[in-house]
Amino acid sequence: MKIPFKNIDGGYGGPKTLVKYKAFIEFPYQVSTMKLYENLAAGVVMLFPSKEFFKQLIQTGIHSFHPWDKISLAGDNWHMYMDYYHPDISPYSMLINDENLDTKNVRVNGPKAYAKLVTQTLHGWAQLFHEMGYKEITVDGLLSTPELGAPVFHATLHNNKVIAPTAEYEWEKEYQSLKIWREAKWEKWAETIKQRQSWNNTS
Structure with missing residues (x-):
């Protein structure tokens, strides 16, 4: 530029x-x-x-x-x-x-x-309260209607089904898997920080 x-x-x-x-x-x-x-x-x-x-x-x-x-x-x-x-x-x-x-x-x-x-966000909140049973919600003095709020966007997530463990050993297995994933994530983060510090020291 x-x-x-x-x-x-x-x-x-x-x-x-x-x-x-x-x-x-x-x-x-x-x-x-x-x-x-x-x-x-x-x-x-x-x-x-x-x-x-x-x-x-x-x-x-x-x-x-x-x-x-x-x-x-x-x-x-x-x-x-x-x-x-x-x-x-x-x-x-x-x-x-x-x-x-x-x-x-x-x-x-x-x-x-x-x-x-x-304005759209406020009307969106107004519609949520309307669904809860509150009627005639106004925003800045204007009666809120569905078309005044922001349209809801639904993005598609992964299709894998999550099945809850049924036995204690299954819960333990899932916990250990989560623990390993978390430790690996933090190790990667620590390595990234270390690499950045190395770049800063050489620049």
């Missing part, structure tokens, strides 16, 4: 600071963060890795992303469990390899999109 790059470790001042820059590059560390929505509301131009690139970074161990073990069970739909790639957000964010910054006019449209998301 041939633009000046500044690394931000923390304490950067939030969206009020980021909006002063041409763009903000982020490699997500969670499926959703408050920062994502705060930046959208402030009109910050956000650059994310493409879904393919992000997946590659995780699978090669370059980027640590704890939720991957869970959302990867959704197969090709894994990205639908991340707000960063959700259809409600993607029209107002850009990919790292985009040549021209803010071609989507995020600084203007981002805050409008955020306001719409907030």
